[in-house]
Amino acid sequence: MTDTTTTAVGADLSTLSLEEKASLVSGESFWRTKAVGDIPSVMLTDGPHGLRKQREGGDHLGLGDSVPATCFPPAVALGSSWDVELAERIGAALGVESSIEDVAVILGPGINIKRSPLCGRNFEYLSEDPIVSGVLGAGLVRGIQSQGVGASLKHFAANNQEDDRMRSSSDVDPRPLREIYLRGFQRVVEDAQPHTVMCSYNRINGVFASENRWLLTDVLRGEWGFEGLVVSDWGAVNDRVAALRAGLDLEMPGNGGQTDAQVVAAVSDGTLDEAVLDASAQRNADLAVRWAATPRVEGPLDVDAHHALAREAAARSIVLLKNDPPRGAAEQLLPLRPGQSIAVIGAFAEKPRYQGAGSSMIRPTRLDDALTSIRAVADDVAYAPGFSLAADVSSEETARLHGEALSAASAADVVVVFAGLPARLESEGYDRTDIDLPADQLALIDAVVAANPRTVVVLSNGGVVALPFAGDIPAIVEAWLLGQAGGSATAAVLFGAVSPSGKLTETIPYRLEDSPAFLNFGGEEGHVRYGEGLFVGYRWYDARRMDVAFPFGHGLSYTSYGYGSATAAVTPDGDVEVRVTVTNTGDRDGREVVQVYTSLPESSVQRAPRELKAFASVQLAAGESREVTVTVRRADLAYWDVRAERWVVEGGDYVVEVGASSRDLRTATTVAVAGDDLRLPLTRESSLAEVMAHPVAGPMVQAALAGMSQMMEGASGIMPEGVSMDKMLGSFPIGRIGMLAGGQVTPDMIDGLIAAANASQQ
Incomplete structure (x- = not known):
């Protein structure tokens, strides 16, 4: 694969007027950006499984106006290959065809989660699992951008249905939003740095994706380190000024300058900081200038x-x-x-x-x-x-x-x-x-x-x-x-x-x-x-232990594969390295997809019985054995802690299962993983169990409870045999413990305890 990506080229916007800068943040036509001074116009076109370049004035959905291009397998099929190297080669081919046609950005890949089999656009998406989507999506992006063409990762985010897609709100709790619907996007951004990310039409928890600063700026840029520009899906912008303020850099398609005038007016009356406009204009200009400096792949297409x-x-x-x-x-x-x-x-x-x-x-x-x-x-x-x-x-x-x-x-x-x-x-x-x-x-x-x-x-x-x-x-x-x-x-x-x-x-x-x-x-x-x-x-x-017609990860072959005993060990950087010997036990050459699932039986948070964390596609000749090494990233073991609002790896003995599908697991082992340090500030709402587990507050509360022993023993005496007072009181808020102490514990004492415990963590 040839890497034709040029070094970063920056555009100088210092001589541009306010109006010229505003013109850079929306399209000139259906497929092209505006040219301003020395900054050229560039073309973006549909993908994601082939180049769909139309003549100007095309109807967006028309096939007749499109130039002939290779139609590769859509994501619904390519995902089933589980092959990152293959995805990267297809991405490179898409980049070649785009470069020949002078296309700066191809709109894809799409990596939204297949939440329901009813979604009418599932054929454009890779999987119901974020690891599969993220890993294969990153391969496609690397391939496309190896030819100097930009990818546009889409549709960001929680865009999982077509009905009412222009306005409906995807109302998602924080953990599934992070662990299921954003995780694949995070993987692609951090591993492959797509030139652009396309925001979706829908609202997320009531806020349009195009106006969602938390999504487009706090998470995408601040947490994940995204360096490219955010482009709207075609027609996804509801309020251009609000979208610009949120971090949406390029509105597509063009609208005759109508929203450019809104941006100019907002800067002029002080409701939009000109620095916000400058940042988005710079990203658009840099994309165009970089493309102008990128050598094109010479045609004709093979x-x-x-x-x-x-x-x-x-x-x-x-x-x-x-x-x-x-x-x-x-x-x-x-x-x-x-x-x-x-x-x-x-x-x-x-x-x-x-x-x-x-x-x-x-x-x-x-x-x-x-x-x-x-x-x-x-x-x-x-x-x-x-x-x-x-x-x-x-x-x-x-x-x-x-x-x-x-x-x-x-x-x-x-x-x-x-x-x-x-x-x-x-x-x-x-x-x-x-x-x-x-x-x-x-x-x-x-x-x-x-x-x-x-x-x-x-x-x-x-x-x-x-x-x-x-x-x-x-x-x-x-x-x-x-x-x-x-x-x-x-x-x-x-x-x-x-x-x-x-x-x-x-x-x-x-x-x-x-x-x-x-x-x-x-x-x-x-x-x-x-x-x-x-x-x-x-x-x-x-x-739910529910029978299915065919499980996730299932697929037969004309040969057969045997698995040895898996081993797992934590690497110096905290990842888990899983090794297993796989043998082609049949009489035909073939390819096996080795799948690694993990679980934490004693987890303190809700989890699925097992989750895919890594995989490898392995070619084996008839009779051949090979030791396969698959790495589970430590970050992929983390759950999103809603209290701390950050990723947390929970410590414990993880079960690592390896096999040919989610329900054809051939070998298992365990590995001890050290957990992240998670100490949450205590409040009056903290449970007695949480306080008892605290290294400073725990002994103090234990001593206080010892003074209440007579009352506790009396209460225990009237309880049925086997009923645990510790369990009964474990969820009791510490701020209300005074009602059980007969005046021995005052609110000031509780506040002092909380203050001392929290000070010890600083």
């Missing part, structure tokens, strides 16, 4: 090489959910053999759904379909569409299509049904209403497997779908939306040219009603309550 990379990524993203022998057979159904007669059924085989709908639609340089690719491998292939992709289909037409499909299925050695969600059912701008496949497809699958039990189902979908047929189908392939080379990649996996290695980065539940946000998703009256708290995705299902 279309074949990028298509090959898209095919590699697509094949690595496919998840083999199930691969059992059909009824009455001894061998697994997959991989297919070229000499078999194959019935390919399903319109998606011929007309692939390879990307999601909305602003990320790429005009591909070419497009592979699975039917053509299967016919290139096998000689005897029949095809029947089986169902229509149209919204309104008559019952007669449905019956005809089903009849043709059953005829083909009955005559074949094996059937491959391509089912999935039509584009109309999931898109940017609105959410899904269920997680079901269309009824005609479900009926078709049931009929086909009844006619021929040797049936494979291949899914095309941007969000998880319920799989009521899973118990009857011997083989199920989750092929997601795979980009422009998905058809040939799918054929490669079906026939075994590539052993599947993808793993789920989101749980597949049996029912929508089982999902964590079921009762809260969507919200009402402009508010969405994140009532599931920390328990998003697999954390929820594990905490």
